[in-house]
Amino acid sequence: MKDFSLYAITGEQFHPGRDLVTVMEEAILGGADIIQLRDKTSSKRDVLEKARALRGLTRKHDVTFIVNDHIDIALTVDADGIHLGQDDLPLEDARRIMGPDKIIGISTHHIGEARAAEAGGADYIGAGPVFPTKSKTDVVDPVTTGYIRQVAAEIRIPFVAIGGIKLHNVDQVTEAGAERVCAISEIVGAEDIKDVCRRFRARLPVREGK
Numbered sequence: 001m002k003d004f005s006l007y008a009i010t011g012e013q014f015h016p017g018r019d020l021v022t023v024m025e026e027a028i029l030g031g032a033d034i035i036q037l038r039d040k041t042s043s044k045r046d047v048l049e050k051a052r053a054l055r056g057l058t059r060k061h062d063v064t065f066i067v068n069d070h071i072d073i074a075l076t077v078d079a080d081g082i083h084l085g086q087d088d089l090p091l092e093d094a095r096r097i098m099g100p101d102k103i104i105g106i107s108t109h110h111i112g113e114a115r116a117a118e119a120g121g122a123d124y125i126g127a128g129p130v131f132p133t134k135s136k137t138d139v140v141d142p143v144t145t146g147y148i149r150q151v152a153a154e155i156r157i158p159f160v161a162i163g164g165i166k167l168h169n170v171d172q173v174t175e176a177g178a179e180r181v182c183a184i185s186e187i188v189g190a191e192d193i194k195d196v197c198r199r200f201r202a203r204l205p206v207r208e209g210k
């Protein structure tokens with residue numbers, strides 16, 4: 001997969017009155033280089049329409065586009081890949097459906113899950129929640145930066161730190177070994193989304209071509 005630094009996930013509850021595509025375009029213009037559509041409440045038809053719109057946006061800016069949970073929607077809009085959690089479709093089945101070229105990301109909360117995802121052929125893993133988060137209710141207790149250190153020491157596929165990542169604590173995460181971070185509320189809930197993304201990018205390693 002194309003490498004990335006700053007992973008922005010949608011969260012429409014954080015920007016009432018602001019259009020989804022406009023918000024995510026601000027994130028991209030600020031330096032988000034991978035975008036995930038995550039919508040846990042809309043009808044499937046509505047998620048599909050949002051996915052189509054974000055596919056158009058991400059193609060325009062040559063940015064990777066991932067759909068959360070819904071493999072059928074990811075394939076329908078020709079997204080670059082899918083993100084799956086431990087209770088979603090298993091990696092092996094997802095790979096059979098998606099084929100060898102699509103990106104599959106897997107959420108992990110302990111090193112056993114990270115090892116299994118790597119061995120099973122995941123393209124990247126999410127490691128979290130590092131800090132408490134209000135963006136996901138059914139989430140395990142914070143794994144702390146201790147888990148980030150473990151993953152950085154052992155796992156060879158790309159990993160992204162997620163969960164409560166803010167500008168004020170991102171340095172703790174990078175010091176623990178994360179080179180890629182992911183955020184919802186800190187990015188899409190910001191007044192100046194572009195500026196927040198620029199500030200995140202300034203704290204992350206520079207990646208080729210970006």
Ligand SMILES: Cc1ncc(COP(=O)(O)OP(=O)(O)O)c(N)n1
Nearest residue numbers: 068069083084085086107126162182
């Ligand atoms: C990059 C990234 N990491 C973790 C998650 C969480 O996925 P999951 O555990 O399936 O939970 P939901 O997001 O589906 O509520 C993610 N979406 N993205």
Ligand SMILES: Cc1nc(C(=O)O)sc1CCOP(=O)(O)O
Nearest residue numbers: 128129133135163164183184185
């Ligand atoms: C969607 C999600 N997954 C997590 C995990 O640990 O797997 S934490 C999380 C929510 C991240 O939102 P925020 O940046 O607003 O804290």
Ligand SMILES: [Mg+2]
Nearest residue numbers: 069084085088
């Ligand atoms: Mg999921």
